[in-house]
Amino acid sequence: MSSGEFIVGMDIGTSKVRVIVAEVTRDNTQIVGVGSAVSKGTKKGAIIDIDQAVQSIREAIYDAERMVGIEISQVFVGICGNHVSLQSSHGVVAVSGENKEIDQEDIDRVIQAAQVVALPPERTVIEVVPNQFVVDGLQDIQDPYGMVGVRLEVEATIATGTKTIIHNVLRCVEKADLSVAGIILLPLAAGEICLSTDERNMGVVLADVGGGTTSFAIHEQGQLVSTGVLPVGGEYITQDIAYGLRTKTETAEELKRKYGVALVSKADKDITFQVPTIGSNREKTVSQEELAGIIEPRVEEIFQLIRDEVKEAGLSDEPAGGYVLTGGVMSLPHILEVAQSQLGPAVRMVSPRYIGVEDPSFTSGVGMMYYIRRRFLHRFIESSEQGNRRSENRKRKSSTWGKIREFFLREFI
Template sequence: MVSNHNELIVSLDIGTSKVRVIIGEIGTGSINIIGVGQAYSEGIKKGAIVDIDQTVHAIREAVDHAERMVGVSIENVFVGITGNHIELFETQGVVAVSSEDREIRDEDIERVIQAAKVVAFPPDREIIEVVPKEFIVDGLGSIKDPRGMIGVRLEMEGTIVTGSKTIMHNIVRCVERADLRVAGIFLQPLAASQVALTKDDKNLGVVLVDIGAGSTTVAVFEQGQLVATSCIGIGGDHITNDIALGLRTHTDVAEKIKVKHGCALVDEASEEERFKVTRIGSEVEKQFTQVDLANIIEPRAVEIFALIEEEVYRMGFHEDVAGGYVLTGGTVSMPGMLELAKEELDAPVRIAIPNYIGVRDPAYTTGVGLIQYATSFVERKSGRAPAAVKPSAKPAAPKQKESGNFMERVKNWFSEFI
C-alpha cells in the first residue's frame, strides 16, 4: 500500500532483451521497492536503439505492468544510459564565495559545478552529468561536501560525463512517445554502483561488470570515483544463439532452455538433468542433458570473461584493481558463472544482488541503482525527492508535449540535475 506521506520515484532501464520499470517508495532514510514491470524488447541492439516503435511499445508495456501492480499513474522516469559513445573528461571549476559572511552554500556549489561545465566539446556531444571528485576551499583539498564551511575561493575537481547527442535524442524521444517525461538521465555504471559496490570497494579499486543480453559494460572505480568505462558488444544473447545453433532449435526455445537448465561449467553440470528439444525441420523431440548444454555455454562464457579482462588491460587498470571484479546483470545468474569468472579472471569475484523483496536478482541491479542514485542526487539538489507518480487505479493519461526546440528541452532537463 502506498503511503501518502512518502514520495515515489521511478526508474527506467532500457535493456537489449527487456525493458524494466521499478517504482521505489522513498521514506525517511529508506527506500522500498513497491512495483516492478518488465517487457521483452526487440528495438535495442548492443545497447543502442534500432527500432523506436518497438522500444516505445516495450516501455509502455513495462510501465503498464508496474502501474497495475501499485495502482498509480507514472508520469516521470529516471533513465539509465550506457554504451561506447560515453566519454569521461576531467574538469575543474573555480568561483568566489558569494555570501557576505563567506559561508559556502548550495548556490556556491551550483555555480562551481556550472563553471566546470564550461568546456569546449564537439557539436555531437552532450553533457549527461558532472560528478565532483573533491572540493577545494582556499587551497584546502579533499573536501567531499563544503557546505557550511567558511572560505573565499571555492574550487571543484570532477569528471564530466558526455554522450552522443543522437543516441540521447533517440532515448528521450522513445520515452516521450511512451507518454512519459524524463526526470533525469544518469550513467548506468554510476547508478549500479550504488547497489553493487561498497565505499571500500570504490576506494580500494574495483571493476564493475554488467553482463546484459546484448552487451557487457565494464566500469573501473578507484579512490572512490569512476575513472573509466567501456562497453563490449557481447552478452547473454550470444550464449542463446550458440544454444540455438548447437541444439538446432529456435532462439526463443534456446532462451528458455538457457534460463531453466543452463550451467556455465561442464564440471558442475549434471548428467541426470535432462530435457527435450523440438529441433528445426523435425517434429521429433531430441533429449539432451545439462552436460550437453554446458559444453555449448562454457566456451562462450570463457570468451566473455577473456574479453572483459582484455578491456580492463586496454584501459590500463589491471594491476590497480585490488578489489577484483563485481558482476551483475541477468546473465550472471546462471549456475557456474561465478566459479568460471574466478578461474578465468584469476582475481576476487562476487555477484552483486539488490537486497530488496521482489528484485533480488542481478538483472535488477541497474534499475534499483537508478532509484538510489536519483534519490540522493535530487535530494542533494532540492532537499526532497521528486514526485514521479500520482495515485490512480488507471493507466497514465497522455501528457501534453512541451513546445520549443527538442534538444533545447533536453539541455534544460539536464541542467536541472547537474
C-alpha cells in the same frame, strides 16, 4: 521529511526495459515497485526502431503502475554505451550567500562552471560527477552543503555521449507520454550499491553482464576512470544453444533458464530433456551436461573479453579490489566459479534485494534510485521544508520534481 517522494528510474536494455519506483525520504530509499517488458527496437544499447521501443517502454511503465498503484509521468533515464567518454574538469565560484554558508544553489553553480568545456558538435554532456569539492583551499570534501566559505571549487569528471544516440533514447521516452526528469550514467549508478569505498580506492572493475551487451566501469583512487561496453551477453549464449542443438531461439532461451549451468563439471548427465529440432518433426534427447558444454565456452569468452578490456584501459588485469559482477547472466548456476577461473580469485557477485526478491538484472535500475537520492538529497529536504510551510493543499512533490528536472534541463539535456 516524514513522508517520501516517489522517483522512477528506467533502464532501456537490449533484452528488457526495466522500470524501478522508489520512495525517497530524508533517511531511506525504499524500492516499492518494478516493471519490465521485452525490449524491442533496440540493438546493442542503441535505438533502431522508435515505434517498437516506445511500445516496450509503455508496457514496462504499465507493469510498474499496476504494482505500485500510481500514475507515472516523469522518469530518470539510464544511459550507457561505447559512445560514452570521460574527461576531467574544474569549476570555481564565489559563495553567494550573505552569511557565506554554502547552499544547493552554490553547488549547482560550481557544477555548471565545471561543465563549461569545449565539445565537438556531435557530443553532449550526460553528467558531471564531482570527485571532490574544495572550500577556501580545504580539499577532499565530498559534500560542502552547509559549510562556510568564500570560494567553492570542484574537481569533476564529465561524462559525454553522442547526441544522436542520447536524443533518440529521450525521444522514445517522450513519445511514450513521459517527461524526462534527468539522465543518469548507468555504470556509475550501479556502483552506488555494488562497490565499497575501499574497493573504489584500491581499484576495482564493475561488470554488468546483460542480455545483449556487457558494460563495465573501472574505478581507481575513488574515482570512475573508464567505462565501456562489449557486444556480448546472454543472447549470445542463447544463440549458441540454438545453433548447437538446431532448435528455435525461444526454445534455446527456455532451456538455458530451466536446465542451464555454466560449468560442465557441475552438470548432471542423468538429467535429460527433449528438444524439438528445426527441419524435422522429431525431438532429440539432450543431457544437462551437453547443454553445459555449449554454455561454458561462451561464458569463458565473456570474462576473457572483460579482462582484455581492463588491460587495454591501463589497469592491472587483476586489480587490487578485484572484479564485481552483476547482470541477468550472473543468475546462471556456477557462473561465479567460471569467472574466478578467468579473472582470478578476487571476484564476487552482487544481486540487489528489492521487494523481497533478489535479481541481478535490476542492479543498474536499483542503483539509480540510491544514486539519485545521494546526489539530490538536499533538494528533497529543502523542498520538504518549504512544503511544510505551505498550505496543505499545495503539492510538495511537484516542487521537488520541478527543482531536479530544471537542474537537469538547464545543465545536461
